[in-house]
Amino acid sequence: MISLHLERSLVALERCARDAGILATAGYIAETIIARLRAGNKLLIVGNGGSAADAQHIAAEIVGRYKKERSAYPAIALTTDTSVLTALSNDYGFEHVFARQVEGLGMRGDVLLALSTSGRSPNILAALRVARAAGLVTIGFTGSKGRAMSAECDHLLVAPTDETPIIQQVHLAVAHGICDAVEQASIDENFRI
Template sequence: MSEPITDLIDAHLKRSLVALERATQDTAMLDCARKVAETIVGALVAGNKLLIIGNGGSAGDAQHIAAEIVGRYKRERSAYPALALTTDTSALTAIANDYGYDRVFERQVEGLGRPGDVLLALSTSGRSPSILAALRTARKRGLVTVGFTGSRGQAMGQDCDHLLIAPVDETAVIQQVHLTVAHGICDYVEQALDAAT
């Protein structure tokens, strides 16, 4: 007989708690998160924008983060320019159809990215071809490249100016760490930009 559902839920919450506790002790990850927050603030102050990409659950996280930046996280304030490149179904399907799925984000970065913009790429594995292609194009075009990945995604770092590695290898829990860190970054961005204006 399979494990009772309540035990599965409890076990997942415990794994998540362990991962978040581990993240609070991961000085390299925390230092990277601060650098990412400072990079985003610098870009927004300079009149640039934040582009965010991801596949699957990470696509949903990209949209969530963009909404926090454009709308608000905690404070009433001006809107900041952020765009999830995961939401335009016409662009996504046309690019996938005409060029192949591996180029769905790359083509959008070509069209929308400008030097000084920040590309935040979420990939739990660090190996997604569509994510890596976009990062390479962003670097060539002068964007600052930021990657969020899991403990097995270090190779993604060759295409990133900043690589944040969640100290866990379970996809769902990596995403939880990513979103928790992203919320902290949103808080930092709001407070820093509020102080700068």
């Protein structure tokens, strides 16, 4: 089972590494995030389950460091404050748990990165709609069956699989590449993707 999983993961990652469309989309996303962070905006990140953990991981890489010492950038995983999550879920319903946070914390020009393996999570779609209406740049990461999410995203990265664990692996691998680009741009003002 382990060998089979690793082989399926490798196939998906190799497809990404060779797919000009996926690479171009990842490049646009990295350029957008770099431009918005350089302009003084922040990155908000949302996801459910394993994608919530990935949101936290990505935020930590942006605020802290990926590989090298550099200035910190503002990134917030909206998946971490248990008091906010439980209050909003109780008072507004779980569908609005991220949308309400985007409404309160998001400013025009900020970026919302929404991770949804299915592309159909009601709370993710609601957050994207609120973000778009408020003038945030909306970025989605999803799987091969999540293309419906594109209606709410300025940029949508689609992992070439419908297996949730492998989608998440692709998302994190691409996110690490983006973190590397953000870091290089922080160190070298003339850096281009």
